[in-house]
Amino acid sequence: MSQGTQLEVEVQHVDVGANRLLGLDGVAVAHVALEEDRARVVHLATAQEAAAACPKCGVLSTSVKGHAVTRPRDLPYGEDPVHLLWRKRRWRCREAACPRGSFTESLPSIPARSRLTTRLRAACGAGVAEDFKDVQAAARYHGVSWPVAHAAFIDHVSPALAAPLPPVCVLGIDETRRGKIKWAQDVNTGRWQVVADRWLTGIVDAAGTGGLLGHVNGRASAEVIAWLEAQPAPWREGISHVTIDLSASYLTAVTEALPDAVVVADRYHLVQLANQTLTEVRQRATRDVRGRRGRKKDPEWAKRRRLLTGFENLSEESFMKMWNKLVDAGDPGQEILYAYTVKERLRELLALSGTNPDRSVISHRLWLFYDQAAHSRSPEIHRLAATIESWWPAVEAAIITGYSNARSEGYNRLAKHQGRNAFGFRNTANQQRRIRCSCTRQHRRATAKKTELPG
Numbered sequence: 001m002s003q004g005t006q007l008e009v010e011v012q013h014v015d016v017g018a019n020r021l022l023g024l025d026g027v028a029v030a031h032v033a034l035e036e037d038r039a040r041v042v043h044l045a046t047a048q049e050a051a052a053a054c055p056k057c058g059v060l061s062t063s064v065k066g067h068a069v070t071r072p073r074d075l076p077y078g079e080d081p082v083h084l085l086w087r088k089r090r091w092r093c094r095e096a097a098c099p100r101g102s103f104t105e106s107l108p109s110i111p112a113r114s115r116l117t118t119r120l121r122a123a124c125g126a127g128v129a130e131d132f133k134d135v136q137a138a139a140r141y142h143g144v145s146w147p148v149a150h151a152a153f154i155d156h157v158s159p160a161l162a163a164p165l166p167p168v169c170v171l172g173i174d175e176t177r178r179g180k181i182k183w184a185q186d187v188n189t190g191r192w193q194v195v196a197d198r199w200l201t202g203i204v205d206a207a208g209t210g211g212l213l214g215h216v217n218g219r220a221s222a223e224v225i226a227w228l229e230a231q232p233a234p235w236r237e238g239i240s241h242v243t244i245d246l247s248a249s250y251l252t253a254v255t256e257a258l259p260d261a262v263v264v265a266d267r268y269h270l271v272q273l274a275n276q277t278l279t280e281v282r283q284r285a286t287r288d289v290r291g292r293r294g295r296k297k298d299p300e301w302a303k304r305r306r307l308l309t310g311f312e313n314l315s316e317e318s319f320m321k322m323w324n325k326l327v328d329a330g331d332p333g334q335e336i337l338y339a340y341t342v343k344e345r346l347r348e349l350l351a352l353s354g355t356n357p358d359r360s361v362i363s364h365r366l367w368l369f370y371d372q373a374a375h376s377r378s379p380e381i382h383r384l385a386a387t388i389e390s391w392w393p394a395v396e397a398a399i400i401t402g403y404s405n406a407r408s409e410g411y412n413r414l415a416k417h418q419g420r421n422a423f424g425f426r427n428t429a430n431q432q433r434r435i436r437c438s439c440t441r442q443h444r445r446a447t448a449k450k451t452e453l454p455g
């Protein structure tokens with residue numbers, strides 16, 4: 001029997017309507033059987049001549065050796081399960097030079113040795129990337145195993161993640177902790193020590209929509225330099241500003257690898273540092289005066305949260321209550337209030353960021369901060385002023401440009417969310433891929449749209 005007539009015999013009972021419903025390329029629906037549990041069994045026949053091509057030499061075979069039945073899993077359709085049953089032929093390869101003895105049919109829509117259709121695998125991979133909270137949820141929905149769903153996800157997301165980075169003007173560098181700190185007790189001394197404190201450095205597009213551009217294991221300057229230097233020179237030259245927290249290692253990395261970029265100190269970290277300084281003043285002053293830690297009945301302890309709240313976020317009543325309580329308390333309240341004023345002066349200075357401020361306004365507010373700090377008797381406050389002084393060019397750049405690491409904080413939140421959904425990651429490569437995938441959604445959607453546009 002010639003190959004053409006063979007195909008005709010197998011496809012003669014084809015149900016055209018069912019075929020259209022199934023919409024699976026290369027196979028035709030011979031008939032649909034209904035099982036007792038309401039599952040539908042779709043019997044398929046091959047409807048593409050190319051399926052008879054030898055995978056080794058590509059020559060179409062005409063010699064049938066036998067038949068094989070496969071049950072590829074497919075996308076769900078309707079309420080009841082659909083089981084595909086494809087009766088495919090096994091062919092002999094008659095090419096003299098071909099080492100392949102025989103082969104079974106395969107199609108682009110149902111590849112050889114695959115237990116799923118290509119479209120199910122693609123939906124599963126895209127589902128992990130876009131819709132489901134984790135790999136397990138996608139695997140369960142599509143009725144596949146975790147490794148299958150995970151491999152599908154990697155195939156789905158790898159091309160986008162491996163694509164060249166979008167041009168970036170403002171780069172953000174920020175650290176996130178990877179996992180929890182691990183402690184262990186020393187058997188000899190009985191003291192507890194940190195045995196593992198792992199960090200990831202996230203590199204983000206701080207002003208554009210490029211999302212999370214990459215991850216670096218650790219937070220040392222050498223590792224960040226290596227990442228930056230691995231990027232193409234034109235991309236690096238496009239970077240005009242880099243926002244970092246007050247970390248010396250990131251500063252070293254930027255001056256080394258991006259010498260022409262302006263370093264911007266992240267203003268949120270500056271406020272955080274001022275709050276931390278105020279807390280240190282409060283704790284030390286309490287110990288100095290009372291000879292112990294703060295207690296509930298101490299006014300400075302009772303108002304400790306209010307001290308850290310921004311002035312503009314306190315009602316007048318609330319502010320006056322705090323102020324009067326601490327003034328009436330004498331020491332240590334007055335020293336703490338002085339430190340509070342220094343913190344607020346710094347916040348007033350930083351509040352100018354992004355408002356296109358006049359240089360004279362900046363220098364006036366800076367002077368107010370330094371003046372207040374200089375008259376303080378707390379060593380912690382002097383240290384804060386010294387830090388601002390040594391980082392001043394970067395702080396000034398933050399005030400003038402308004403750039404910050406706000407976006408990378410947002411990505412850190414997404415990264416933590418991914419970690420919680422996955423109940424932690426054991427594999428760093430998987431963790432970084434999942435996080436980068438969730439922090440580049442906007443960018444991937446935008447590029448997908450661009451490639452879909454005609455012309």
Ligand SMILES: [Zn+2]
Pocket residue numbers: 054055056057058059093094095098099100
């Ligand atoms: Zn062959």
